[in-house]
Amino acid sequence: MRHLLSTAGMSPAAAETLLDTAETLKKTLLGREVRKLPTLRGRTVVTLFHENSTRTRVSFEVAGKWMSADVINVSASGSSASKGESLRDTATTLSAAGADLVVVRHPASGAAHRLAGWLSSTNTAVVNAGDGTHEHPTQALLDAATLRERLGTIAGRRIAIVGDVLHSRVARSNAYLLSALGADVVLVAPPTLTPVGAATWAEPGAGGTVTVSHDLDAELPTVDAVMMLRVQAERVIGDVANFFPSVREYSAAYGLDGRRLGLLPEHAVVLHPGPMLRGMEIASTVADSPRAAINDQVRNGVHVRMAVLYHLLAGKDEGA
Numbered sequence: 001m002r003h004l005l006s007t008a009g010m011s012p013a014a015a016e017t018l019l020d021t022a023e024t025l026k027k028t029l030l031g032r033e034v035r036k037l038p039t040l041r042g043r044t045v046v047t048l049f050h051e052n053s054t055r056t057r058v059s060f061e062v063a064g065k066w067m068s069a070d071v072i073n074v075s076a077s078g079s080s081a082s083k084g085e086s087l088r089d090t091a092t093t094l095s096a097a098g099a100d101l102v103v104v105r106h107p108a109s110g111a112a113h114r115l116a117g118w119l120s121s122t123n124t125a126v127v128n129a130g131d132g133t134h135e136h137p138t139q140a141l142l143d144a145a146t147l148r149e150r151l152g153t154i155a156g157r158r159i160a161i162v163g164d165v166l167h168s169r170v171a172r173s174n175a176y177l178l179s180a181l182g183a184d185v186v187l188v189a190p191p192t193l194t195p196v197g198a199a200t201w202a203e204p205g206a207g208g209t210v211t212v213s214h215d216l217d218a219e220l221p222t223v224d225a226v227m228m229l230r231v232q233a234e235r236v237i238g239d240v241a242n243f244f245p246s247v248r249e250y251s252a253a254y255g256l257d258g259r260r261l262g263l264l265p266e267h268a269v270v271l272h273p274g275p276m277l278r279g280m281e282i283a284s285t286v287a288d289s290p291r292a293a294i295n296d297q298v299r300n301g302v303h304v305r306m307a308v309l310y311h312l313l314a315g316k317d318e319g320a
Contacts, residue, residue, distance in 0.1 A: 001311050003116045003126040007137045007177040009203070015177060019145050021307035021315075022300070029066070029303075040069035043313050046099040048090065049129070050076040050106045055274050055298055056129050056139070060103050063305035069313075072099075091115045095124040100313055103127045109134035125312040133167050133235060138308060139273055140173035142301040144181060146293050147225055149300065150269045155182030155207060160219050163229030163254060163281050165189040165198060166243075167236065170273045171229060175201040175210050182207030186223070188216050190254065192243040193231075216254055220263040227271040228256050228282045247280055257283040261291060269293050 001014070029035045045064040049057055057073070064071035074094070076082060081090055087106065094102055102124060104112050109132030116126040130136040147154055159178055165171045165187050175185050179202040187198050187210065194212055202210040213219050220226065231250065233240050244250040251257075256270065264270075270282075270292040278284045287294060 001315075003112075003128075004137055004308055004312065005112050005116060005126065005128045006135050007140050007173045007180075008135070010137075010177060010180060012180050012182075012207070015141065015144065015181060018141055018304065018307050018311065019148060021310060022141075022145055022303040025306050025310070026300075026303040035066050036068060037066060038068050039310060039314050040064065040067040043069045043100045044072065044098050045069045045101045045103065045309065045313075046072045046074055046094050047103045047129070048074045048079075048094065048105070050081065050087075050104075050111075051130070053105060053129070055301060056105065056136075059298065059301040060127075060129065060305050062302050063309055066302070067306055067309060069100075069309065087111060087115065088118050091118055095119050095122045099124050101125040101127065101309065103129050104131075105129040106131050108132050127308060127312070130169055132169065133172075134169050135173045135176075136169040136273075137173050137177075138301070138305055139170050140177040141308070142297055142304040143170075143174055143227065143271060143273070144177055145300040145304050146271065146297045147178075147183075147269070149296065150293055151224055151267070154178060157182075157224040158184045158186065158222055160186050160188050160216075160223045160226045161229065162188040162216060162226060162256070164193050164231045165229065166193040166195050167232040168229050170227075172201065174227065176203060179203055179206040179208035179210050184208050185210045186213050186219055187211070188213045188219055188254070190214065190244055190250075217260065217263065220260055221265065223264065223268060225269045225271060226256065226264065227273070228276075229273070230275060230277050230281060251280050255279075255281050255283065256286050258285050261286050261289065264291070271297060273297070 111131045112128035161171045
């Protein structure tokens with residue numbers, strides 16, 4: 001694996017290998033007072049974030065440090081990008097300075113792919129930490145790890161992804177990955193927040209399917225997990241009111257509250273990639289309930305990102 005840019009086209013075998021490695025790393029660190037492995041000693045990981053982030057940035061930094069890599073954080077506001085430097089020049093500068101891997105988040109869809117192309121003649125690997133409304137592959141992997149941990153298996157499960165699907169890179173990456181792993185994914189959103197062609201997001205030959213629905217109450221009784229999405233007002237072109245009448249009406253139709261939690265099967269789990277808008281897409285009573293695996297997602301995110309760093313930087317050298 002040279003880079004990790006997308007879950008589209010990722011084989012089930014490759015995904016399972018990453019998930020298995022993450023599970024092994026999690027067990028290896030369990031109970032350790034000092035959570036440090038020497039695996040990436042001498043390697044340099046740079047996080048290059050042109051958008052704000054808490055979970056993704058922190059978990060990549062923790063993952064790198066737990067594997068003894070040198071981790072350097074670069075933000076757009078604190079770099080030469082604020083002076084007008086291009087993404088290409090920033091990337092080649094970081095590579096020339098000794099970065100073995102660059103974790104990039106950027107508001108432009110396709111930015112991570114372009115960066116990987118610019119660095120194709122170097123030994124610097126690229127991980128897509130979210131590019132516009134396109135993809136967020138490590139989020140999908142940590143969601144899959146959490147579902148596997150809570151449900152035992154992904155194949156044959158039915159997963160609802162609910163909310164602002166139109167602007168969600170998380171929804172896209174999860175639809176690609178979970179359907180490839182054999183899950184049936186149903187995208188539940190208002191028509192105005194449903195992308196054209198969303199039902200085609202299932203990988204060709206995938207064991208699972210991707211379908212679209214606009215009726216949340218009708219879907220909840222038959223799902224094994226429900227993933228709530230934040231309405232991404234910062235990506236909306238124009239006024240949010242063009243997509244739904246009001247926050248109150250959106251919440252009434254597509255919010256997960258205590259009543260809707262009761263519609264879910266007893267074993268069903270609740271996910272959210274964060275940040276949460278409590279009271280809009282998810283009620284606090286749901287987010288803080290035992291049915292929610294939101295903090296599990298964060299914890300698994302560290303181990304999944306450790307696995308990604310391992311396979312990109314160390315696995316190829318050890319024949320893994």
